[in-house]
Amino acid sequence: MGNHSTWSHTEGQTKARHAEALQPPSMYNVVLNNDNYTPMEFVIDVLQKFFSYDIERATQLMLTVHYQGKAICGVYSAEVAETKADQVNRYAKDNEHPLLCTLEKA
Known part of the structure; x- marks a missing residue:
């Protein structure tokens, strides 16, 4: 019996x-x-290219960025979020725009 109770305790811990x-x-x-x-057109392009938004939703989000200072483009696991932000920042830099994409814990 002692062995069974030890096994049950270990199983519970596992x-x-x-x-x-x-x-x-x-x-x-x-x-x-x-x-x-x-x-604004570049922001819409980014939202379509990297986040797969249609033109209407991309335009709405662009206006949120413009009037509220920022907008959440999507919620992802850490690796996916980092990749998306890096892609956007690199694309903006390559096109000589200061657009900044950042991460916030959800």
Whole structure:
């Protein structure tokens, strides 16, 4: 009997550790930040190219960036969010625009 209670206790600890290990990944908001130089058309292009928004939704988000200073473009796991932000920032730089894409923990 002593062995069974030890086994049950160990099994419970393993289940608890396994449940902790299966927590969903942290999620991050990918945010476009307003500046006074990047053309609105370029922001719409970015939203369509990197976030797959149609023209109407991309225009709405661009206006949010313009009037509110920033807009969340999507919520992703850390690796995907970092990749998207890096792609946008590189694309903006390559096109000589100061548009900045950042991450915020969701």
